[in-house]
Amino acid sequence: MNKIIIDSLSLQYSDGTESLRNVSMAIPANQITVLFGPAGGGKSTLLRCLNRLNDLTEVRASKGKILLDGENILDPKTDVIALRRRVGMVFARPVVLPLSIRGNLTYGLELAGETRRSRLDEAVERSLHLAAIWDEVKDRLDEPAVALSGGQQQRVCLARVLALQPEVVLLDEPTSGLDPISTGKVEAALQELKKDYSIILVPHSVQQAARTADHAAFFLQGELVEFRPGQEIFTNPKDKRTEDYVTGRFG
Ligand SMILES: Nc1ncnc2c1ncn2[C@@H]1O[C@H](COP(=O)(O)OP(=O)(O)OP(=O)(O)O)[C@@H](O)[C@H]1O
Ligand SMILES: [Mg+2]
Numbered sequence: 721m722n723k724i725i726i727d728s729l730s731l732q733y734s735d736g737t738e739s740l741r742n743v744s745m746a747i748p749a750n751q752i753t754v755l756f757g758p759a760g761g762g763k764s765t766l767l768r769c770l771n772r773l774n775d776l777t778e779v780r781a782s783k784g785k786i787l788l789d790g791e792n793i794l795d796p797k798t799d800v801i802a803l804r805r806r807v808g809m810v811f812a813r814p815v816v817l818p819l820s821i822r823g824n825l826t827y828g829l830e831l832a833g834e835t836r837r838s839r840l841d842e843a844v845e846r847s848l849h850l851a852a853i854w855d856e857v858k859d860r861l862d863e864p865a866v867a868l869s870g871g872q873q874q875r876v877c878l879a880r881v882l883a884l885q886p887e888v889v890l891l892d893e894p895t896s897g898l899d900p901i902s903t904g905k906v907e908a909a910l911q912e913l914k915k916d917y918s919i920i921l922v923p924h925s926v927q928q929a930a931r932t933a934d935h936a937a938f939f940l941q942g943e944l945v946e947f948r949p950g951q952e953i954f955t956n957p958k959d960k961r962t963e964d965y966v967t968g969r970f971g
Contacts, residue, residue, distance in 0.1 A: 723749040723888060723918040724770065729784035731765060733777070739765040741942040742784075751934035752910055752919045756926060757965065761939035763922045767890045770920065771807040772800050788888070805832075808881035812893040812924075814873035816865035821857050824865045824876055825883045832884070843883045851879035852909040871902025878909065888918045896924040907932055926966055930954045938962045 724747040731740040739762045747753050755763045768774040769786060772793065785792045793803055817824050825844045826834075834840060844861065848854040853875040857868070865876055874894060881889060891910075895903040910919055910932060923929040929936055930951065937947040938959075946953055946962045957963040964970055 721749045722746040723789065725785075725787040726766075727785040727787065729766075729769065729782070729786065731762075731769065731774070731782040732780045734780045735778075736780070739942050740769075743942075743944045744784075745937060745944060745947050747918065747920060748935060749918045750914050750916070752914050752921055752932050754929045754933040754936045755920065755922050755939060756929040756936065757939035757945075758970070760941065762942040763939050764892050766939075767809065767892050767920065767922060769794075770888070770890055771804050771809055772798070773804075773809065775800065805884050806886055807888040807890060808884060808886035809890040809892070810874075810878050810881055810894045812896045814870060814877045814897075816868070816873050816876055819865060820862045821865045821868070821876060822861040824880050828880065828884050847879040847882040848876075850882050850909065850913060851875040852905050852912070853879060869902070871898045871905065874898060874902065875906060875909065878906070882913075882917075886917065888920065889913065891919070891921045893922050893924045895928070903928075926954075926968075930966075938965065940965075 726743055726745050726747070729740055729743045732738050743766065755766060757763060765774065782794070786794050788806070817827055819827065822844055825847055826840045829840060829843055845854065848857060853872060856872060865873060868876060878894070895906050898906065910921065913919060921932060923932060933951070935947065935949050936953045938945045938953060940961055946957060946959045953962060954966050957966055
């Protein structure tokens with residue numbers, strides 16, 4: 721089943737940069753879809769379209785549709801706040817709130833009106849488990865989140881997104897600043913998460929793309945060059961440009 725269908729999406733920033741050119745792809749539910757390719761390919765731009773974060777940047781023109789469960793989220797009538805709850809995002813650098821670990825997780829829910837302590841506690845524990853960090857922080861939930869290591873903070877940021885029970889989780893190079901052990905923990909968490917969520921990941925390397933992808937899309941200068949299931953794109957690329965990139969000839 722497809723969770724998201726991107727149909728002929730083009731986007732031009734106000735300085736004239738054409739960052740997405742007629743991109744069409746179907747993103748399956750309960751899988752990890754990886755968007756990879758060299759710098760400036762449009763990967764972050766595409767992620768930002770999926771929860772309308774590009775509303776906050778200077779876009780001159782965009783065309784096309786993005787259907788989430790069949791509804792076009794680019795429609796001006798879309799409730800963007802509700803959309804961003806359904807489609808959560810984790811960024812490259814963990815930005816924890818200047819609150820306790822618990823506070824980081826309950827903040828969004830409290831904003832959304834949840835006041836019941838039992839519900840909040842439940843959400844804290846559930847989302848920390850899902851983000852594979854519960855064991856490391858369960859005895860220090862009231863300590864400041866900034867006191868955690870970078871790798872732990874990133875998993876708290878992931879947990880914070882999960883606490884709001886999104887349907888889709890977008891991750892833009894979530895492990896770029898992390899050591900291999902923390903990276904492994906985040907990748908393992910994603911493998912668990914896909915049972916319940918649709919995951920779209922911009923990996924920080926081709927190796928990470930190959931390790932994590934159920935489906936992989938190669939982007940070059942705003943163009944979706946190739947989109948294939950499983951490991952095919954890495955083992956048997958069809959396009960010469962994909963082949964050059966995955967074999968390390970450029971990038
Ligand atoms: N806010 C913006 N205003 C103008 N141009 C932008 C903006 N954000 C991105 N761009 C341009 O759009 C193109 C795609 O950028 P984007 O950040 O989506 O690429 P990317 O694939 O995520 O690259 P990277 O791997 O470096 O993160 C680039 O040419 C970039 O300069
Ligand atoms: Mg990017």
